[in-house]
Amino acid sequence: MTIIIVGGGLTGISLTLFLRYFCRKDLEIDLIENGGTKKNHSILQERTIFLNKSTLQKFKKIKALSDIRNHIYPVKSIYISKHGCKNLLKISSEEYLSCPFFGCTTLLSKVKRYLFKKVQLISNKSTRIHHPDQVNHIKYHKNYISARLKSGKILRAKLLISSCKINTDNGRYGIQWSEKCRQFATFMKFNTEKPFCGVSIERFTKNGSLAVLPNGTNHGTLIWFYDKDIKNNIDRLSKESFVRKVEEELPFFNNIFGKIQNLSRRSSFPIYVSTPDSVVNHRLILIGNAAQTVHPIAGQGFNLIVRDIYELSQIISKSMKKSEDFGSYMILQKYREKRKMDRIRVVQMTNMLSEIYNSSFYSYLFNIFFKFFSVSPDYLRKKLIRRILNTLHII
Ligand SMILES: Cc1cc2nc3c(=O)[nH]c(=O)nc-3n(C[C@H](O)[C@H](O)[C@H](O)COP(=O)(O)OP(=O)(O)OC[C@H]3O[C@@H](n4cnc5c(N)ncnc54)[C@H](O)[C@@H]3O)c2cc1C
Missing domain, CATH: 3.30.9.10 (D-Amino Acid Oxidase, subunit A, domain 2)
Structure with a gap:
């Protein structure tokens, strides 16, 4: 069973590490990162971020601290x-x-560099990194989802998890963002x-x-x-x-x-503060900056994302143990419902603080x-x- 992770920013890298820790060896992961633009790197990547205690404990648990x-x-x-x-x-x-x-x-740049190195170290036949490459198109099929990369490769998976907004045959995943x-x-x-x-x-x-x-x-x-x-x-x-x-x-x-x-x-x-009208679609989950960008005032963006990643990894791991299809709508709904309130609370709290x-x-x-x-x-x-x-x- 394969999962495609689009975007090797802090979210994509962390998700790969959490899935690798919690899920069985027969889970295959394709991580795709396009490298980002130079402009983005110099300005935004050198920022300092606050990681709360619960985030640090989760990284400690997966032995990445x-x-x-x-x-x-x-x-x-x-x-x-x-x-x-x-x-x-x-x-x-x-x-x-x-x-x-x-x-x-x-x-941010240092954590990203060290965690990416860790992903490179564990990469093997079942954890594949496609870098630099980018997803250009996505196609939905009944029992799987496929992604066409810039390099021409076509990947197939039970589930695609994206931490960035990309254009697909169906607009942006068929999802609308308010930004x-x-x-x-x-x-x-x-x-x-x-x-x-x-x-x-x-x-x-x-x-x-x-x-x-x-x-x-x-x-x-x-x-x-x-x-x-x-x-x-x-x-x-x-x-x-x-x-x-x-x-x-x-x-x-x-x-x-x-x-x-x-x-x-x-x-x-x-x-920019943005939220999609849904964080799930057919065999697709949005996570990280694609699922929400919150006002950075209280340093909560990535901490919220780590709670999403943790919950998602647990749900996927449990469904694999029961030999369920983790890309099925029932599993995606379960994830969406479990994480809904936390997301709403953080978005409201940060908007309020910013005013x-x-x-x-x-x-x-x-x-x-x-x-x-x-x-x-x-x-x-x-x-x-x-x-x-x-x-x-x-x-
Ligand atoms: C000023 C500021 C301060 C912040 N402070 C904090 C803080 O103190 N604490 C905290 O918890 N959070 C903080 N945050 C939030 C935190 O930085 C973000 O939540 C986190 O960096 C999001 O990472 P990401 O991987 O989801 O997104 P991104 O960093 O945007 O990564 C997306 C990745 O996808 C790649 N990509 C794009 N398109 C494609 C494609 N088609 N194919 C393949 N790859 C693609 C990009 O190259 C990029 O690497 C702050 C944010 C800001 C702006």
């Missing part, structure tokens, strides 16, 4: 603040969750005078939200989400003016980390919560925050 262990940095505390609210809410993992860290940060540019983002790396000590920052400023993630002892990444109308103003700032602007927006930054030094080149890009900085209803609500947290007794605040973090799968 050791491959990236040297390139992850723990996030031990999150400092949350908002323009107009005096307090700084400090949430430490030790104090709130009795565990040493919330999760870790890492460079919206929600905001723009600028990100850059920098050094600090004082060590990060695992602190990350989320600040809702007048001009969008700003996140700072640790990326080494004295290295950090800053990402600033803002609306289109101020994009030109931000893009035009010189390095020095940009640092001044950031220090203005983060008034407590210098006290904690000292001065911002060695600012890298800045890149700005649009933040907190402006004068929306969510901003008003956030102010009330924030004030409540600063006056509420310790035990109540901890209980509530623990509940929020758990419900929203932030940890």
Whole structure:
């Protein structure tokens, strides 16, 4: 029985590793990656991403964590603040969750490189990598699905899982996506005078939200989400003016980390949020960026995807044990239903967070919560925050 995985980004690579771990040896996998464009690589692949504890545990289970262990940095505390609210809410993992860290940060390009190497190491007759190659067309048949590659190869499988949107004979898989540019983002790396000590920052400023993630002892990444109308103003700032602007927006930054030094080149890009009208079709599952692109504000995109991958690998493994057809509509429906609520929750939560900085209803609500947290007794605040973090799968 064969599965075709289209797209060897972080999702496709991880899915290959999870399927290889959970499923029997007679599962054959064809992974197709077209290599991406150079432009995409230089700008977006160098970003830092946050992997929560549950994601790290899942990678540990499939014995892939050791491959990236040297390139992850723990996030031990999150400092949350908002323009107009005096307090700084400090949430430490030790104090709130009795565990040493919330999760870790890492460079997307590095994790991808190490995990791809791992896939190459396990590739054999039953795990085939087609790289560089790309799927140009897909055809649906009653008992199988076939993919025509740019190289001319034609692959057949019981199920095709795609992490990218490609054109097929039937439009884009016969599925419609709603896509919206929600905001723009600028990100850059920098050094600090004082060590990060695992602190990350989320600040809702007048001009969008700003996140700072640790990326080494004295290295950090800053990402600033803002609306289109101020994009030109931000893009035009010189390095020095940009640092001044950031220090203005983060008034407590210098006290904690000292001065911002060695600012890298800045890149700005649009933040698209998209969802398909269905994540399954005949012998087809959409996963990763093809199933949803959520606003990156809370660093939840890939963490959500790993939960999808984990569930899907388990469902496929169980159906193989029962000698069922894992590409059948019944199995795909089961997966869709199991993962529906988590996806809706993360999409809603990230959309809501992305609107907190402006004068929306969510901003008003956030102010009330924030004030409540600063006056509420310790035990109540901890209980509530623990509940929020758990419900929203932030940890
Ligand atoms: C600014 C930003 C910050 C983020 N921060 C976080 C974070 O902190 N934590 C978190 O969990 N998530 C975060 N995310 C989300 C996370 O980066 C994505 O969820 C993840 O990278 C998605 O990977 P993917 O493999 O699904 O998609 P992609 O990276 O888009 O991969 C798709 C792959 O398919 C290939 N491809 C395309 N067409 C074809 C074809 N026809 N045939 C074969 N291959 C093809 C492409 O070359 C590409 O490699 C962030 C996202 C952004 C934009």
